Amino acid sequence: MTDQKNASTTLDGAVDSSTSSNFIRSKIAHDLKEEKHCGRVHTRFPPEPNGYLHIGHAKSICLNFGVAAENSGLCNLRFDDTNPEKESQEYVDAIKESISWLGFQWNGDVRYSSNYFEQLYAFALQLIESGKAYVCDLGANEMREYRGSLTEPGRNSPHRDRSIEENRDLFERMRAGEFADGACSLRAKIDMASPNVNMRDPVLYRIRHIEHHQTGSQWCIYPTYDYTHCISDAIEGITHSLCTLEFEGHRPLYDWILNSLDIASIAAASDLASTDNDYVLPQQTEFAKLKLNYTIVGKRKLKEMVETNVVEGWDDPRMPTLAGLRRRGFTATAIRNFCESVGVARNDSIVDLGMLEHAIRDDLDKNSPRAMCVLNPVTVVLTNLPDEHLEILSMANHPKVDEMGRRSVPLTKRIVIDASDFQEVPVQGFKRLIAGGEVRLRGAYVIKCIDVIKDEAGKLIELHCRVDLDTLGKKPEGRKVKGVIHWVSEAKGITLSVRLYDRLFNVENPESKDIKDFRECLNEDSLVEITSCIAEPSIAEEGASSSYQFEREGYYCLDEKDSSENKLIFNRTITLRDSW
């Protein structure tokens, strides 16, 4: 397991404690008051290990772990691994890693639905014995025909009335491997005419002669989600089974399965068997998924983006995965605050990316040390300084937090400033350096541009400026200088690369049905790399932070994966707000 200590990358690690009411919190409070589950609150986060976790999962994680913690309850981590075809150990590991990073600790050992395969099988036998399940030989296509449509009832399978003995025998032989994939399945005997198509004799078990990442070749029949999920919840003593809205129509099935089983046998198979709690069945409650504009959170599409190299991997900093956001420089605190601010409701909604951006700026502003880095360097010669001038200036690491200490910044005769901070003929409202004008060098002196040096083609070579030596730490006399720009010593600065990230898609809703292929709306400029940036030397010193606010530019973090000792690469997490 990963270290939970470093879960939060912030200094204080505080998550906003201001929580607002939502219908799930209210329901739990109500259930507690009624002593519905003997005062217990036990939730679970149940991902299928078929991909990496993304920002949408973060909402569910925060909800499940959050409501448990708020009520002195527990939250399990359970991998819903009933479809080995799409799953892998790599995903299991990545998911655990992301949850820990977010700062949550699951109750006890990691669970797997596959832990319960033997119990699930026994319960299936129980259903067969009570005449509530049967083995059906219909193929997938035939089954679809028999199911009817949204407006027409289905028809009973010709195998629906097999005897209990025959069903038991067939099911045992399914397990024993006597049948090929798809040859038959175990189905619940409910109602082929139900207006809820989920209740038209759903499949409980299917045959798959395939290796499972947890159980190897032990099984060749695998239980379906609908059959597995409710029973797994019941076994783990889950009180509140929280899931997203699309499972709403499955709730009657969730309840049907649990109510069709002998409750004493469920209680006996459950984690609560050895306690003196009265056994109460879990209840499913649905909430709306988190969607973000300009973002795709569909696992299938994210996977496709990885596989077709639209991005460089699941942890590409442009990805909405937790691994990607982390590499981009998002903190766990920011993500948790964001999830809290978004709330939990039943409305289909698309949250504005601005909310996520606010959450990360808010956290980083409070906790990131400041440094100066010039992205597009232009040389400035401070003409009235001696050639060998070397002055060490002390600057605060944070403008408001003294405890973050100070750093040393060298000033030399030749420095660099950003190309965008100089305009020979300024546009209206420009308050940086202009020919003949003055500007403050952040943390240092006021300088005045006295000469603009160009080559024959008119291309800017360098700027000659005079330093007003009487302006260190004080305002110049008799005039006001409104502009402040950042700078770095040309000789003492260190060269590094910076990756500027932007949204991956240039349309608000890349998951909209009007868009056939997400490739149509890819933002070509989602990654721009600049390789000749110059930063103050403190960022490469022993014990330096891995994330900074590069003043006047934005928040950046070291890319640990691609940086090497002689080549630092910083990822831009987010720009500063820019109201100019």
Added chain:
RNA sequence: UGGGGUGUCGCCAAGUGGUAAGGCACAAGGUUUUGAUCCUUGCAUGCGUUGGUUCGAAUCCAGCCACCCCAGCCA
């Protein structure tokens, strides 16, 4: 067209019959050696719509409209 859901400010979202919280965004001021942060102010006579009940309705009732989910041996 069957069933299940949802409609409160540009985006989230509280609100559960007593006269529309909050956040984001936006706008205007102020502070500032980051055009950042911070502070202050503004931002729904209105709660999909039409009727009804009531002294009083976003909240209750009826109709209508819009959108979402369900016809995998996926989850």
